[in-house]
Amino acid sequence: MLEQNIIPQLAQLLQLKTNQVEAAVKLLDESNTIPFIARYRKEATGAMKDEQLRELDEKLTYLRNLIKRQKEIKNSIEEQGKMTEELSLAIDKVQKLQDLEDIYLPYKQKKRTRAMIAKEKGLEPLAQTIWAQELQKGDISSLASDYLNETVTSIDDALAGANDIIAEMISDKADIRAQLRKHIWQSGQLSVSYNSELDTEGTFSMYEDYIEPIRTLPSHRILAINRGEKKEILKVKLISDTDKDIQTISKFVITNKSIFDDFLITAITDAYKRLIFPALEREIRNQLTENAEKQAITVFASNLKQLLLQAPLAGHTVMGLDPGYRTGCKMAIIDATGQVLDHGVLYITMSDEAKQKSATNLLNWIKKYNVDLISIGNGTASYETEEFVANLIHEHNLPIHYLITNEAGASVYSASKLAIEELPDFDVTIRGAVSIARRIQDPLAELVKIEPKAIGVGQYQHDVNQKELSQTLDAVIETAVNHVGVELNTASVALLKHIAGINATVAKNIIKYREEHGAFKSRKELLKVSRLGPNTFTQCAGFLRINNAALALDNTSVHPESYPLAEKILQKLGFSLSDLSDKHQLEQLKIKLKLLDIEKLAADLNAGIPTVTDILEALTKPGRDPREDLPAPLTRQNIVKLEDIKPGTIMRGTVRNITDFGVFVDIGIKTAGFIHISELSKRFIKHPLDVVSVGDILNVIVISVDPKRNRIGLSLKQVPKEKNHVPA
Known part of the structure; x- marks a missing residue:
């Protein structure tokens, strides 16, 4: 991967236009925040969303790390005097870190290996002769006898040393590893053995004599198996067809009929069992875990986002x-x-x-x-x-x-x-x-005060990479807070520190300024806050609202940089800023906007269509909370008991948590009901998130009640169509 190829590569990976990617990368490199870019730089990026920008940022970091590693590896090989034009080209073409490390393996500084010891004993020429496979006649023992010396005292020692050298050569070949890796991913299996004596609660009993192809292992099962392995209740190993794998390697190694065929098969078997397979087993197990953790984090993030964006029940005591x-x-x-x-x-x-x-x-x-x-x-x-x-x-x-x-x-x-x-x-x-x-x-304002992992809408959150989990959940909170916006004069430090461009220190300074000088009267006043300079103001201002501000635009999502444009729009429509505070005039403005040709207006004002569209939306609803459009949470006046529930009963409930294998629904009793993924839809779905989200209010039908185990089985797909708003 070359530096100049990053933009085209990202465009291809993300299925975006090159100019979109180029603009987004430039904005990110200039230290603009993702919420700011997504909201206020739509013309530049072609209206890329938060999720796209975060994925771009992640892949950009990966590719830059790849380029950095390529340079390190090239320098290392050049210092060893082993760089060739062909090798340099191969390194430049690599697009994955794993493939790059495979190429580097023969040149990587290793700990003292058996092959190194054999080379020190002068056995490398013997190994090279065998590797060349040019002798069709003769005896390998007599050939080996030529290499006896003070440190190699027998023919068996000489051949064993040659075997060690060849085994390492085979193990270091990138094409062999790539082929075996592909084969094991396609046909390998995970075998699990179970120690019932250590599992006093029977938590892992389902894994007794358990075996499953690794390509079909769902993420929640991988994490459960890993947990059992850490507790030493389970023993896990990767299984592959050894004979087939050795045959695969042989096709790469044995290129000519010679007197060394049997010897090479022995070396291949040794390389596979001692070096290659253990390394691939570690790598594949790590990759399985990484993929499973990524999936678990994705589900947690999706659940958290829906929870944070639940409709507030404002105005109540x-x-x-x-x-x-x-x-x-x-x-x-x-x-x-x-x-x-x-x-x-x-x-x-x-x-x-x-x-x-x-x-x-x-x-x-x-x-x-x-x-x-x-x-x-x-x-x-x-x-x-x-x-x-x-x-x-x-x-x-x-x-x-x-x-x-x-x-x-x-x-x-x-x-x-x-x-x-x-x-x-x-x-x-x-x-x-x-x-x-x-x-x-206000779910958002309160939940941001709590460490995301403690909110309880995840799956195996304690088993995944904690750094990645925290980074992902922080990004979710940042997206949610900036999507909603916050009231500058009532927001807590916990809320403010998630606003684009604002860190904990600046958030505290905002509160301190508010306490010393009273409520903010305008967004511009933010520039008086300690350590909140023009750059930070640019990032954060559009996401902060001031209710009853002297300037009505300060209570909208219109960015201060677009105030002149907003005023021009109003003037063109025959209105003024003061009309935004007049209910009658505001209604008249809404009526006019419905008949407006936005493209023509944008062209007349020499402005971008996305920016004009966003300004028009903001002008019609000053102080608007986007969560107001969501259904309100379910409230009740009476209680339902478990013994009252019978199969076939249709109940109304709220989705509380989503996992890979199903959905937990609060139906108004102590025990949450459970909808297995197979009961969510009549059509095939890959994940429950394809159908429902945390906070959704559903009509569900009871399909099983088990008072002894305190379990209630529910179905969404079996509810008569007219009884539910969720597509079956």
């Missing part, structure tokens, strides 16, 4: 309940802005007297603060808490709904430094209840 048995159920009430109004503890699983007192207290709190929504954490004692709340609503005919909230990570947040700074007057248990309440008011 919310009671958050963090259920518990021994220590009671922690309660916090927050107003529509997320401020804590009151807090306390309910003992609803204790004596009847304690339960009655808790009911009275709960009722009083609801009436005192006009609570209209209750958020119940889904942890320990969640079912009992839900039952308690549902009964209270029914008995007193309260105009109030509740919903079950995924509380994963609430305890992590409660004990964090951020939680202590935000809620210094409350203990760790009450902070958890506050978080559970705030999660439904």
